[in-house]
Amino acid sequence: MSNPFDPAGAGDLLPGQREPDQNDRLIPMINIVFLLLTFFMIAGTFRAAELFDVEPPEAPAGSALADDGPVVLIGRDGDMALADERLAMDAVVTRLKNMGAQNLQVRLKADRAARTGTVLPLLKRLSDAGITHVQLIAVRRK
Amino acid sequence: MAHRDAKTMRRPAAFALEGRRRRSVLSMAPLIDFTFILLIFFMVVTQFDRFTPVDISVRKTPLKAMTPPPALPAIARGTKKLRLTIHADGVILLDDEEIGTLESFTGVLAHHQGHGDKDDAPLLMVDPDDDVSVQLLIDVMNALKVLPGFRVQIVMHETGQAGERTQEPHLEPPAGQEIRQ
Numbered sequence: 001m002s003n004p005f006d007p008a009g010a011g012d013l014l015p016g017q018r019e020p021d022q023n024d025r026l027i028p029m030i031n032i033v034f035l036l037l038t039f040f041m042i043a044g045t046f047r048a049a050e051l052f053d054v055e056p057p058e059a060p061a062g063s064a065l066a067d068d069g070p071v072v073l074i075g076r077d078g079d080m081a082l083a084d085e086r087l088a089m090d091a092v093v094t095r096l097k098n099m100g101a102q103n104l105q106v107r108l109k110a111d112r113a114a115r116t117g118t119v120l121p122l123l124k125r126l127s128d129a130g131i132t133h134v135q136l137i138a139v140r141r142k
Numbered sequence: 143m144a145h146r147d148a149k150t151m152r153r154p155a156a157f158a159l160e161g162r163r164r165r166s167v168l169s170m171a172p173l174i175d176f177t178f179i180l181l182i183f184f185m186v187v188t189q190f191d192r193f194t195p196v197d198i199s200v201r202k203t204p205l206k207a208m209t210p211p212p213a214l215p216a217i218a219r220g221t222k223k224l225r226l227t228i229h230a231d232g233v234i235l236l237d238d239e240e241i242g243t244l245e246s247f248t249g250v251l252a253h254h255q256g257h258g259d260k261d262d263a264p265l266l267m268v269d270p271d272d273d274v275s276v277q278l279l280i281d282v283m284n285a286l287k288v289l290p291g292f293r294v295q296i297v298m299h300e301t302g303q304a305g306e307r308t309q310e311p312h313l314e315p316p317a318g319q320e321i322r323q
Contacts, residue, residue: 023169023170026170026174029174030170030173030174030177033174033177033178033181034177036181036185037177037180037181037184040181040184040185040188041184043188043190044184044187044188044189044190045188045189045190046187046188046189047189056193057196057275057276057277057280058277058280059194059196059280059284060194060284061194062194062195062196062197063194063195063197064195065193065194065195066195107195108198110276111276112275112276112277113275113276113277114275114276115272115273115274115275115276116270116271116272116273116274116275116276116279117271117272117273117274119276120270120296120298121298123198123298124298134197134198135195135196135197135198136195136196136197136198136276136280137193137195137196138193138194138195138196138280139192139193139194140192140193140194
C-alpha cells in the first residue's frame, strides 16, 4: 500500500541514501561467520597427526599438563611409539634414557582400552631407568 | 539570466558523477564463499584442549619435586596389608574375597580404614590383572582417593613372566600421591 502523501516512495530514503540491495541483506550473516571464524582460529589448537589412534582414558580435571617432554603412545593393542616412530618397549626406554633420565618429564598417552599388562611394565622399566616423573594423559571427565 | 544559465549547465555533469559512484559496488559473493571455506576448515581441523594429566610417581616422591626424591617412611613391620585384586570383567576382590564392582567396593573397604597416624594406615596393594584396562585402573584409583585411611600401592607384573609377580610393589607413594589428578 503506497503512501498517499508520497506516491513515488521517495520519502523512505534519506538524502544520499540508496536502495538496499542483495549484498546489504548478507552483511549480518557475514558478521556472524567472521566472528565464528575468529573464535575457531583463536580458541582451537593444532596438533600433529599421531602414528595410530589413541583414545585417552577419562579422569577428573587435575593439575596442568606438562608443556614439554617426550610423549609415549600406547595403542589399545599394545603398540608403542615415541617421536612418530613405532618402537618396542626396550627401545622406548633406551631412547628416553638417552634423553637424560634426570628431570625428564615423560608424558604417557595410553589408550583407555590398553591393558595394564602393557602399561605397568613400562612404568617399572622407566622407574628402573631412573625416570620418575611421568604423566598419564587423560581426557577431562564432563 | 546568464548566471542562471551557467547553473543549469553544471547540473548534468554533477548527476553523471553521482551515477558513476552508485554503480561502483563490489560483489560480496566471493568474499562469502572464501570465508565459509575458511570457517569449515577451522571447524574441522581445530581441536579443543580437554586433556588433563594423571600424575604418576614411580618412586617415593610426589611429581612436583624435581630434585632428588626423599624416600618415604618405610612400611612398618606390623602394618596391616590388604590385597585388592581387579579382574578384567570389573569384579573386585579383597584378599581373594569378592567385594563387588567399581560402584560398590568402597563400602566394604571402608570398614578396614585406618583412623590413626598415616604411617600406621593399612597398606592396600592394588593388583590389577594383565587384561584390566587403563580406564578401569584409573577409576579404581579415583574411587580409593575418597578413602584416606589407606596407603595405596600398585602391584606390578613382571614383563614376559606370566603368573609370576614381584613381591614388592614398585609404585609406592602414599594414598593420594601415587596417582594424583
